[in-house]
Amino acid sequence: MNARTDPPGSALQKILRVTGRDPYALAGIAIYLIFGLTALFANVIASHDPLEILFLPDGRVAANQSPGGAFWLGTTNMGRDVFSQLVHGARSALMVGLSAALMVVIVGTLVGLFSGYFGGWVDSTLMRLGDIALSIPFLPFIIVLAAFLKPNVWNVVIGVAVLLWPNTGRIVRSQVLTLRERSYVEAAKVSGASHLSILFTHIAPNVLPISFLYGSIVVGWAIFTEASVSFLGFGPTDSVSWGFMLQDAFVSQALSRGAYYWFLPSGACIMLMVSAGFFISRGYEELLFPKLRD
Amino acid sequence: MRFIATRLLHSLFVLWAVVTLMFLMFRLMPGDPMAAYISEALSEESKQSIRAQFGLDRSLPEQYLFYLLNLVRGELGMSFFMKEPVWDIVMGALPNTLILTLSGLVIAYAFGVIAGAYLAWKRGSVTEGVVIPVVLATRAAPEFWVGMIMLALFAFHLGWFPSGGAASPGAMYDSEWGRIFSVDFLKHLALPVLTLALYLQGLPLLLMRSTMLDVLHEEYVNMARMKGLTTRRIVLNHAARNALLPVSTAFALSMGQLVGGNVVVEIVFSWPGLGRILVQAVSASDYPLAQGAFLLVAVALITMNLLADLLYALLDPRVSHERQN
Numbered sequence: 001m002n003a004r005t006d007p008p009g010s011a012l013q014k015i016l017r018v019t020g021r022d023p024y025a026l027a028g029i030a031i032y033l034i035f036g037l038t039a040l041f042a043n044v045i046a047s048h049d050p051l052e053i054l055f056l057p058d059g060r061v062a063a064n065q066s067p068g069g070a071f072w073l074g075t076t077n078m079g080r081d082v083f084s085q086l087v088h089g090a091r092s093a094l095m096v097g098l099s100a101a102l103m104v105v106i107v108g109t110l111v112g113l114f115s116g117y118f119g120g121w122v123d124s125t126l127m128r129l130g131d132i133a134l135s136i137p138f139l140p141f142i143i144v145l146a147a148f149l150k151p152n153v154w155n156v157v158i159g160v161a162v163l164l165w166p167n168t169g170r171i172v173r174s175q176v177l178t179l180r181e182r183s184y185v186e187a188a189k190v191s192g193a194s195h196l197s198i199l200f201t202h203i204a205p206n207v208l209p210i211s212f213l214y215g216s217i218v219v220g221w222a223i224f225t226e227a228s229v230s231f232l233g234f235g236p237t238d239s240v241s242w243g244f245m246l247q248d249a250f251v252s253q254a255l256s257r258g259a260y261y262w263f264l265p266s267g268a269c270i271m272l273m274v275s276a277g278f279f280i281s282r283g284y285e286e287l288l289f290p291k292l293r294d
Numbered sequence: 295m296r297f298i299a300t301r302l303l304h305s306l307f308v309l310w311a312v313v314t315l316m317f318l319m320f321r322l323m324p325g326d327p328m329a330a331y332i333s334e335a336l337s338e339e340s341k342q343s344i345r346a347q348f349g350l351d352r353s354l355p356e357q358y359l360f361y362l363l364n365l366v367r368g369e370l371g372m373s374f375f376m377k378e379p380v381w382d383i384v385m386g387a388l389p390n391t392l393i394l395t396l397s398g399l400v401i402a403y404a405f406g407v408i409a410g411a412y413l414a415w416k417r418g419s420v421t422e423g424v425v426i427p428v429v430l431a432t433r434a435a436p437e438f439w440v441g442m443i444m445l446a447l448f449a450f451h452l453g454w455f456p457s458g459g460a461a462s463p464g465a466m467y468d469s470e471w472g473r474i475f476s477v478d479f480l481k482h483l484a485l486p487v488l489t490l491a492l493y494l495q496g497l498p499l500l501l502m503r504s505t506m507l508d509v510l511h512e513e514y515v516n517m518a519r520m521k522g523l524t525t526r527r528i529v530l531n532h533a534a535r536n537a538l539l540p541v542s543t544a545f546a547l548s549m550g551q552l553v554g555g556n557v558v559v560e561i562v563f564s565w566p567g568l569g570r571i572l573v574q575a576v577s578a579s580d581y582p583l584a585q586g587a588f589l590l591v592a593v594a595l596i597t598m599n600l601l602a603d604l605l606y607a608l609l610d611p612r613v614s615h616e617r618q619n
Contacts, residue, residue: 024427027427128307131304131308132308132311132312132315135308135309135311135312135592135595135596135599136312136315136592136595137551137553137554137555137588137591137592137595138551138554138555139554139555139557139558140554140557140569140572140587140588140591141588143557143572143573143576144319144576144584144588145319147576147577147579147584148319220434224434224436227436228436228438228557228558231436231438231558231561232557232558232561232573233573233577234576243436246436246438246439246442249442250438250442250562254446255442255445255446255449255450255457256446256450256457258446258450258451260446263439263442263443263446264443266439267435267436267439267440267442267443270434270435270436270439271431271434271435271436271439272434273434274433274434274435275427275430275431275434277434278430278433278434279427279430282430
């Protein structure tokens with residue numbers, strides 16, 4: 001009984017301990033939290049509708065307004081409020097990031113569990129599949145996918161999930177390989193538990209914390225990828241994302257007009273979000289990348 | 295030898311899998327691949343003859359067989375829109391992509407290796423606490439955003455560099471080499487390379503630093519210390535040399551990923567490379583061209599992965615020895 005409940009607690013405890021001690025981990029989580037709250041309360045924080053064309057008091061379209069006054073970060077060439085777009089961009093960024101991460105965690109964990117537990121041909125087939133997935137050019141694949149499936153946020157989510165599961169899968173697999181030999185798993189086997197019940201009640205809870213930690217890095221990657229895809233013009237046009245803002249600024253001559261207020265903030269937000277993923281992976285390095293014994 | 299053979303076979307298998315996946319993607323996706331090519335105005339017979347010309351009137355397995363045979367012969371078909379052989383188009387764009395990638399990588403790795411070694415040496419100092427988060431941030435900044443800032447600042451505001459392309463209008467050269475080493479070309483190359491290098495330097499820097507820290511704890515470094523060698527000599531001659539191993543592998547891997555991963559940089563700077571061709575082909579539903587560009591990018595990635603593995607085995611005898619046993 002004790003043996004069964006102890007390991008998941010310890011994995012979680014390790015994560016909590018690192019969080020308290022490591023400034024990188026703490027900074028990463030803080031950034032995620034701030035953007036998470038922004039996304040949640042986007043409607044309250046944003047000063048305008050992000051896609052509404054705004055007008056000045058004298059009736060002219062509020063195009064290309066410099067920051068200040070009613071428009072904290074200025075307006076686009078179509079008279080849309082940059083600050084409100086930025087705030088709503090956090091929402092689409094987190095949606096893409098979290099769904100992609102969740103899918104990678106699910107696929108990667110399942111693959112790792114089956115691969116590590118059953119070994120043999122299951123293992124070699126799944127790992128070979130992983131090799132193939134990692135040999136597909138990442139961004140080109142997602143561009144082709146996005147072009148076939150029509151502009152949609154889910155293209156990026158699917159693409160990231162299809163190509164990035166092997167990393168999580170390998171880590172989970174190596175964890176399962178050691179867990180498989182633990183005495184409580186042996187005990188469960190002797191007491192007649194089925195393979196599936198051993199996998200999902202005894203082993204899975206122990207690897208889940210690591211899977212989710214790995215997923216937190218995927219959040220940043222997915223946001224980075226979504227921004228690139230949107231920038232290339234293959235993103236959805238009906239919702240505002242940071243990549244969409246950058247593309248809008250790029251094709252609307254914001255660069256030659258020196259409208260830095262339009263394109264600096266959204267890129268900085270992407271940078272912060274992706275950095276948060278890096279900070280977290282750095283903070284939890286010892287948990288994420290355990291040195292394999294020789 | 296056996297290690298090389300197994301690795302080669304493995305790469306061929308992966309290449310076959312990617313090629314097959316690509317075939318399925320391009321054939322089974324919704325929409326008629328010929329919709330963009332065949333005008334509605336054509337008679338039913340001419341439509342059929344065009345389909346036959348592209349082999350689209352045959353069954354899927356037959357198409358697959360022809361597709362594989364053509365690939366083996368280097369036959370990539372004709373671009374729908376440019377009405378030129380796909381092979382010629384992608385091969386024309388490849389040098390530009392390779393030059394951009396290689397110059398970016400060389401600058402990034404030269405800087406990263408030196409800066410990483412220095413940081414490992416100065417471990418625990420205040421600079422380290424500031425530099426590492428900054429380096430992580432440069433890896434997190436989207437390349438196209440950095441490119442946009444560079445363009446706004448150095449091309450539009452200061453006017454030091456051209457705002458895109460690889461040549462000024464009307465520029466003519468006697469040969470490909472004459473073009474590449476012309477001042478005009480280098481001026482066009484500067485900003486894209488700088489953008490790419492800024493994004494890439496983080497990996498070699500962090501890798502160099504962490505492997506050097508590992509190496510500095512190894513026995514032979516202690517030995518050198520006991521022999522009375524100076525820290526500088528230990529760092530340069532012993533630790534740095536061994537830390538270069540993972541860095542050179544990373545170089546090969548990045549090279550493979552970048553041939554296709556450069557897309558956004560090529561788009562921002564209108565650089566006439568392979569990634570830009572791919573984006574244009576996909577936007578225009580030019581399937582043969584998109585397929586050809588994707589294939590070339592995949593071949594580059596798989597080849598460089600293979601090379602990185604072989605390089606690793608060559609430089610670190612422990613690996614090849616272990617695999618043989």
